[in-house]
Amino acid sequence: MPFTQSDLAQIAAHGLSITETERQLELFRNPPEPLSIDRACTPGDGISLFDADREGPLVQAFEESANKGRFSRFVPASGAASRMFKNLFHSAAALDQWLNDGDCPDFPFHQQFFSQFSRFPFYQALKDCLRSRRQQDLDLLLQQRNLAPALAGLLEPWGLDYARRPKGLLPFHAYPDRVRTPLEEHLSEALKLAGAEGTPVRLHFTVSPEFLEDFQQAARLASGQIPAVNSRPIAISFSCQHTSTDTIAVDLDNRVLRNERGELIFRPAGHGALLDNLEKSGGDLVLVKNIDNVVPEPQQPEVIHWWKLLGGKLVEIQSRVHAILRRLESSANNENCRAAETLLETLGLPASSHGDKVPRSRRDQLLQQLNRPIRVCGMVRNSGEPGGGPFWVAGRNGTTPQIVEMAQIPRDDKRAQQALAAATHFNPVLMACALRDHHNRPYRLSDFVDEQAIIITRKSEQGLELKALERPGLWNGAMAGWLTLFVEVPEQVFQPVKTVNDLLRPGHQVTSN
Structure with missing residues (x-):
């Protein structure tokens, strides 16, 4: 059924194009093949362990970059409680x-x-x-x-109305003199990672438009209440998920769905829609963490230590990658190509170049493989916590390490289910990301998305049964083309609040009971 003039106006007002809307409809009609899961990433096969002897140099690498103001923080915080x-x-x-x-x-x-x-x-x-x-x-x-x-x-609305409020603005931790919200704990943590005095502290939160002013006011208050804030330049910024990242909904027969007014129904497309927010945040080295994964200040030293290891590892890898890229750009000789291939192998990636190719062609392939955003992702050993995890995924460019959501693993794929059963770690969303190339130019992050890594789900809205399309997840398909390293981190760094009773866990107590 063709779109009406009213439909076309609605699509344009949403910031979408007809081409993009039709692409989404085609994905419903002809979904992509599921991910080809080869095996789970495990220690020694896709997941690295930090060597105690290397912790000192990694912490130093982090602190040197932090002192230069290179690190910032990106926090998805639009979820309601x-x-x-x-x-x-x-x-x-x-x-x-x-x-x-x-x-x-x-x-x-x-x-x-x-x-x-x-x-x-x-x-x-x-x-x-x-x-x-x-x-x-x-x-x-x-x-x-x-x-x-x-x-x-x-x-209820007459009271605190917590069921409708954003999770980032709820009281999480009771200190002797006051309570703190997740927003405040993120600021407290960021201050401890900011480097030398005078180094700017930068945090970016993605929030719901409905609560943008509430977050801005909370940030102003927090900046005056947490010790050490006044001695540093601090920049807390916010953005909202743009409607142009929404996706159209269809009925169970893949026909365009309309509300009682005859209008098309668009829905937010999941956390993958935040990729544009991440790029526009303008960060260099960016620490990514969910809004509800915070601990009170007495427990933060452990988290800070592991952030420094993750960030230091990122700095170390980026330095090696950028050095090789500069060498390749200066000369396509065999020595430089072999060094690039060795680095790719270190990252667990297949080198698609071959020694019998002409040097320039071989060099160009290696440049294409290495000139990408980089991420170092902490992975926690399974202990019954839900969430996606690290897997080796077969694709056009060989088998690469990816973070895969449970919904992406086909139930009827025996190999994929065996890989899931053998999984040892899950993704706590603790990522250190490098967003600029060796010329300090920001990457266009959309160039590295696996557009086929969508998720189609069944939902109910306004009494209607529908199918919804989620874009490739922010740390899933949206980063499928990044250089990726998984490292093991302890469960102490993962203290999410999924239910209200989680606030009673030891990880959320300011003092021991």
């Missing part, structure tokens, strides 16, 4: 059990939440809210085991 609280949305039966018995063993999540309610970092904010808006005493409600008003105050 609704998933954190989803287990509390339907709590009537658990509330009744708790009220009547002071116990609800049939509801273990609620049991933990109710029994430790006063330990949550939002307790004081909720107490103030109930007193001012409902003239209720939270301490008394807890004594009476009457927690229905407390849940309402926590989740």
